[in-house]
Amino acid sequence: MAEETFEPFGPLQGVKVLNLSQAIAGPFACAMLGDLGADVIGIENPKGRDTSRPNPALPGWGTRMDRRNSRSLCMDVRHGRGRELFYKLLENADILVDGFRGGQMDKWGMSDEALWEVNPALVIVHISGFGQTGDPGYVSRASFDAIGQAFSGYMEMNGFPDRAPVPAFPQPSDYFVGLFAIVGALAALNRAKETGQGDSIDAAQYEAMVRCSGFYVVNYLNTGVLPKREGSHSTSSAGYGTYTCKDGVNLYILILGAGVVRNACKVLGIDIAEDPFYDGMGLCGMGTPAGDILEGKLAEFFGTHTGAEAEEILLEAGVPCSRIYTFADCDADPHYKARETFTTWKNAHDDETMRGVNVVPKLKKNPGKIQRGMPLVGQHNEEILHGLGVSDEEIAQLYDEGLIRQETTLTGK
Numbered sequence: 001m002a003e004e005t006f007e008p009f010g011p012l013q014g015v016k017v018l019n020l021s022q023a024i025a026g027p028f029a030c031a032m033l034g035d036l037g038a039d040v041i042g043i044e045n046p047k048g049r050d051t052s053r054p055n056p057a058l059p060g061w062g063t064r065m066d067r068r069n070s071r072s073l074c075m076d077v078r079h080g081r082g083r084e085l086f087y088k089l090l091e092n093a094d095i096l097v098d099g100f101r102g103g104q105m106d107k108w109g110m111s112d113e114a115l116w117e118v119n120p121a122l123v124i125v126h127i128s129g130f131g132q133t134g135d136p137g138y139v140s141r142a143s144f145d146a147i148g149q150a151f152s153g154y155m156e157m158n159g160f161p162d163r164a165p166v167p168a169f170p171q172p173s174d175y176f177v178g179l180f181a182i183v184g185a186l187a188a189l190n191r192a193k194e195t196g197q198g199d200s201i202d203a204a205q206y207e208a209m210v211r212c213s214g215f216y217v218v219n220y221l222n223t224g225v226l227p228k229r230e231g232s233h234s235t236s237s238a239g240y241g242t243y244t245c246k247d248g249v250n251l252y253i254l255i256l257g258a259g260v261v262r263n264a265c266k267v268l269g270i271d272i273a274e275d276p277f278y279d280g281m282g283l284c285g286m287g288t289p290a291g292d293i294l295e296g297k298l299a300e301f302f303g304t305h306t307g308a309e310a311e312e313i314l315l316e317a318g319v320p321c322s323r324i325y326t327f328a329d330c331d332a333d334p335h336y337k338a339r340e341t342f343t344t345w346k347n348a349h350d351d352e353t354m355r356g357v358n359v360v361p362k363l364k365k366n367p368g369k370i371q372r373g374m375p376l377v378g379q380h381n382e383e384i385l386h387g388l389g390v391s392d393e394e395i396a397q398l399y400d401e402g403l404i405r406q407e408t409t410l411t412g413k
Contacts, residue, residue, distance in 0.1 A: 010037025021099025034069030074378030249307025
């Protein structure tokens, strides 16, 4: 395939990232870097195709977004000439991301220390379910998103109190750990630019979820009180949850804070100065006299208004709320359109385009962009290997030996 040329862009232009990961967490992390201008090379295994890529059974839409702004080299890096070429890439790389079980890189003879012999300034990011250190029986465990949720206590908090816990959706532990990995990588890169010394980031899926459990985990650690599954409505605060309007539209409302309580009481015809209410009241507890009155008034209000009407009235009064959108609602919303939250980009494998989520976050002076779509597996083998000084004859030999591979269709078939 013809070699491509793109203009540098974004705050991370010049940063070189190598990605050895598959599925969601690692590719998502690298896509965030690529969206902001980093040069990302996804190094894929010729003997084990990423199952999240488009295949005959699944269209792989998420991966089409999470592998955008990257190039693909499909090469076995574990031994022989593949490892030699991988190390050549490492010499000029800034960040390496892997998504293997804890200790896998060590087993291949690619410990952090071995990689720093190749490039002392390299920032190495390990994304795994259970981390690189700790109890050996846990470190070597495989993990997926829901496993991270289950082990972290996060899943136990989700669902309804009279039913089994359910995983939050879609894949928060994959995305959370990816974001933590980025924070660690950029912090280490900043330091490496000053000192010439890289670092190793150990991002464990379950720890990302525990860190994002906020009040609930800290409340338990200090009081011993476990959280209760709340379902679609807070168990502690009235006016805090999902309500169904007369047209069947669901709306989420949060009446919390003295100003919001005051505004809600005015809309609902409640005298804020009459007991059990008082001006300055921060919330109405569920099961309290004030909470019971508030819930009754809300039931009347939503029972006599459509979702659109209720939302307009509450927002005008200064009460935080939103209709619970489907993606179709999102797509039609004027705010989404005004901010271009959804956008279109050209495929890397043909002349067609696809729609997806635009670059997040938005930067004013050095904005990110989507320069290329997800590449086919091995689409840039020749381009990348030529850059390492590998001849066409040797590239042909690497294909023959099965050390590199290239697909010519989206599904690999």
